[in-house]
Amino acid sequence: MTFELADRVQTVPPSGIRRFFEIAEERDDVISLGVGEPDFSTPWAARDAAIASLERGRTSYTANRGMRDLRESIADYVADRFDLGYDPDEEIIVTAGASEAVDLAFRAFVDPGDTVAIAQPAYISYEPGVIFAGGEVLPVRTREEDDFRLTVEGLEAAGADEADALVLCYPNNPTGAIMPAEDLEPIAAFAREHDLTVLSDEIYAELTYEGEHTSIATFEGMRERTIVFNGFSKAHAMTGLRLGYALGPAAAIGAMNKIHQYTMLSAPTTAQYAALEALDSCERDVREMVDQYDRRRRFVLSRFREIGMDVFEAKGAFYCFPEVPEGWTAEEFAEDVLREQGVAVVPGDVFGEGGEGHLRVSYATGLADLREALARIEAFVDGHA
Secondary structure, X not given: OOXXXXXXXXXXXXXXXXXXXXXXXXXXXXXXXXXXXXXXXXXXXXXXXXXHHHHOOOOOOOXXXXXXXXXXXXXXXXXXXXXXXXXXXXXXXXXXXXXXXXXXXXXXXXOOOOEEEEEXXXXXXXXXXXXXXXXXXXXXXXXXXXXXXXXXXXXXXXXXXXXXXXXXXXXXXXXXXXXXXXXXXXXXXXXXHOOOEXXXXXXXXXXXXXXXXXXXXXXXOOHHHEEEEEEOOOOOXXXXXXXXXXXOOHHHHHHHHHHHHHHOOOOOHHHHHHHHHHHHHOHHHHHHHHHHHHHHHHHHHHHHHHHOOOEOOOOEOOEEOEEOOOOOOHHHHHHHHHHHHOEEOEEHHHHOOOOOOEEEEEOOOOHHHHHHHHHHHHHHHHHOO
């Protein structure tokens, strides 16, 4: 028997990030700057809470939407940190990672044939998620001369006024760009004027190094048309615990929960206890991790400039986005530096339009490894000068 695969699955290529990660795993001398995962462990208090929950036998399902205590804590957290007001009973859902929340939104709000505009370069899962939901992707290119910020001019040039939804991620993966309030305001006006549903991935909100993070949902008329995604993987170093959440109007979150309860049932119970403690007592740990990321950010940016590689001034997340030297494509450079020097980076092409000619370099690893990795990249560039 042979399986006949669905067309929408066959048209989506394998992850470009995972490809380089798998190549790197075949060698024991590789320094990986490719995967977006903190090198910090989950804060001790959160780990202790997870262990205690297991010792007390708290291993059953929780409510589909997540433990109410956790939803209340999330509501308090986003109100305090980002001026976002959401009802924990009707407007918050806890998910198996922020990625599940994004997937639920695509399946809940995208009908076959709907057009979803995606600000690119972008996290690689958005486009496949739209396709799996039966929608059509409209790339909206952001440009380095605009600091990789989304602009109304870019939206208009792409034809996003005819789209049904808009996906944006700031602080941005892969560029490290941020969108200050004054740049988000005209985007909010565009969404209102053209009746766009906005899906705003704010998983890196705490990792904003200059200024304060602003959510597009805080602008007039935006709360009722926006779903905000966040979670515990990045700022709280809880990637393997798989816990995220979505915020939005009651009807929208109810629709997402309908899909969630038939597929995931509920987010991991142990992770929810860890997250509850993380929000209650781990703010200092988060601040210390963010300070370390900022130190690494400044080091990596300065080293690329010393090497002679132009690099965008990233101000958020934990990525920088240097340009590939003349003579290579991004994929060629990434493959050659991995083979010759044992440094894994990701070619910017895999993140869509605007990523060509760039590399995504994660600095979510220790300074000692970063120093060695940048020294190897420097040797590689000098050796091919």
